[in-house]
Amino acid sequence: MDKFYHIVTYGCQMNVHESEKIAGILSELGYKSCGAIEEADIVVFNTCCIRENAENHAYGNIGMLKKLKAAKRDMIIAVGGCLPQQINKAGNLHEKFPYVDIIFGTHNLSKLKDYIVRKQSRRKAVIEIEECDGRIEEGDKPLRASYPNAWVNITYGCNNFCTYCIVPYVRGRERSRKSENIIAEVKSLIEQGYKEITLLGQNVNSYGNGGADIPFYELLEKVALLDGNFRLRFMTSHPKDFSEELAKIIAKYPKICHCLHLPVQSGSDSILAEMNRRYTSADYLRKVEILKKHVPDCAITTDIIVGFPGETEEDFKATLELVKKVDFASAFTFIYSRREGTKAASMPDQIPEDICKRRIMELVELVNAQTRVHSAKFVGQIVEVLCEDYDGKRGLYQGRNEYGRMVYFASQNDEIGNFVQVKVNEANGVSLFGDKV
Ligand code: 5AD
Numbered sequence: 001m002d003k004f005y006h007i008v009t010y011g012c013q014m015n016v017h018e019s020e021k022i023a024g025i026l027s028e029l030g031y032k033s034c035g036a037i038e039e040a041d042i043v044v045f046n047t048c049c050i051r052e053n054a055e056n057h058a059y060g061n062i063g064m065l066k067k068l069k070a071a072k073r074d075m076i077i078a079v080g081g082c083l084p085q086q087i088n089k090a091g092n093l094h095e096k097f098p099y100v101d102i103i104f105g106t107h108n109l110s111k112l113k114d115y116i117v118r119k120q121s122r123r124k125a126v127i128e129i130e131e132c133d134g135r136i137e138e139g140d141k142p143l144r145a146s147y148p149n150a151w152v153n154i155t156y157g158c159n160n161f162c163t164y165c166i167v168p169y170v171r172g173r174e175r176s177r178k179s180e181n182i183i184a185e186v187k188s189l190i191e192q193g194y195k196e197i198t199l200l201g202q203n204v205n206s207y208g209n210g211g212a213d214i215p216f217y218e219l220l221e222k223v224a225l226l227d228g229n230f231r232l233r234f235m236t237s238h239p240k241d242f243s244e245e246l247a248k249i250i251a252k253y254p255k256i257c258h259c260l261h262l263p264v265q266s267g268s269d270s271i272l273a274e275m276n277r278r279y280t281s282a283d284y285l286r287k288v289e290i291l292k293k294h295v296p297d298c299a300i301t302t303d304i305i306v307g308f309p310g311e312t313e314e315d316f317k318a319t320l321e322l323v324k325k326v327d328f329a330s331a332f333t334f335i336y337s338r339r340e341g342t343k344a345a346s347m348p349d350q351i352p353e354d355i356c357k358r359r360i361m362e363l364v365e366l367v368n369a370q371t372r373v374h375s376a377k378f379v380g381q382i383v384e385v386l387c388e389d390y391d392g393k394r395g396l397y398q399g400r401n402e403y404g405r406m407v408y409f410a411s412q413n414d415e416i417g418n419f420v421q422v423k424v425n426e427a428n429g430v431s432l433f434g435d436k437v
């Protein structure tokens with residue numbers, strides 16, 4: 001009889017790709033994917049803890065499985081990823097949800113197979129949280145679910161210790177994969193027909209700082225030089241490590257998309273210093289200038305936090321000013337979330353919720369206005385879209401242009417995986433609509 005798995009993923013692209021690795025492990029054990037959680041023989045929650053709401057979301061969903069588990073005792077529930085990796089959280093999770101069978105962290109994902117086998121022969125929960133030992137596991141066999149796009153890890157962990165951020169605590173010190181392994185993986189993906197490769201790391205620009213063989217811009221060049229018809233993206237870039245060499249490589253190779261995610265976090269120099277970002281707003285603007293000098297049409301996107309401890313009205317205004325100056329193509333905006341164990345968690349002057357809400361609304365309004373202007377620029381243009389899905393509700397195919405904008409269009413053929421020329425007729429927020437030409 002067939003056995004089924006269901007994976008619930010929270011958080012960033014890194015986690016989405018990690019869920020593909022989890023799917024790979026489960027399929028090796030003979031499980032097949034199923035859409036409905038009720039039909040699953042094993043449910044894996046791949047969690048995130050970057051903000052409190054991501055954590056609460058997971059708690060809510062795990063809580064909802066209590067009844068199902070009572071009715072279906074053989075079903076295995078596993079909780080992995082960043083949430084249980086935090087200090088004391090695995091024990092708390094077990095107390096709160098005693099029906100969870102397996103709890104594992106970010107550094108022992110490859111042992112999930114053993115945990116499942118172990119759990120099948122005992123009643124007690126399997127709880128295993130390991131510390132990072134600096135090793136990199138090669139030989140994952142992810143079951144990729146995002147054709148024609150493929151994600152490739154190049155670094156793991158983070159050394160930056162931005163004072164608000166939990167990532168260095170739950171993902172360990174930064175370590176880079178060997179370039180030959182990365183190149184071999186990308187080559188094989190291209191041979192399999194993948195059309196868009198995204199190199200992933202918390203801070204891709206510092207690739208190699210931990211002793212890898214070449215700097216990031218050289219790695220990017222090597223990947224861009226591979227034969228085949230594919231696009232190349234990378235994320236995330238830390239402004240302090242963004243270099244002119246990298247801007248030149250982006251400009252030189254048509255395969256590299258003119259699109260850069262460069263999180264600024266704040267426009268206030270004193271807040272940036274408190275955040276331990278190691279650049280000023282002027283440094284950031286200089287980096288943007290360097291990028292635009294070499295890649296004038298580059299779409300720049302960013303992350304911004306409002307309500308960091310001690311953020312004054314003036315600090316917030318400085319963020320709005322910077323957003324106006326850079327003119328981001330789009331931005332992810334967040335209210336600061338206090339994360340236990342980080343430096344900022346014990347800073348005085350945590351900002352009240354009502355002020356945070358007002359600030360984020362003002363910021364979102366500005367960002368949305370800029371986004372609309374950026375989208376409107378495409379109206380009347382013919383853009384190349386890599387078709388990635390069919391939107392059944394709209395009855396339209398969808399895919400991104402090189403600048404990351406989602407474009408919807410109609411077609412009689414199955415277009416998934418094709419590069420399609422689309423004449424844009426209409427823009428709506430971050431979405432574009434057009435006709436295949
Ligand atoms: N609160 C709010 N936003 C955060 N981020 C990271 N940590 C926090 C936090 N504690 C945001 C940053 C980062 C993005 C991935 O998440 O903007 O760039």
Ligand code: SF4
Nearest residue numbers: 158160161162165167
């Ligand atoms: Fe967190 Fe800063 Fe590292 Fe990004 S660079 S993961 S925000 S500590």
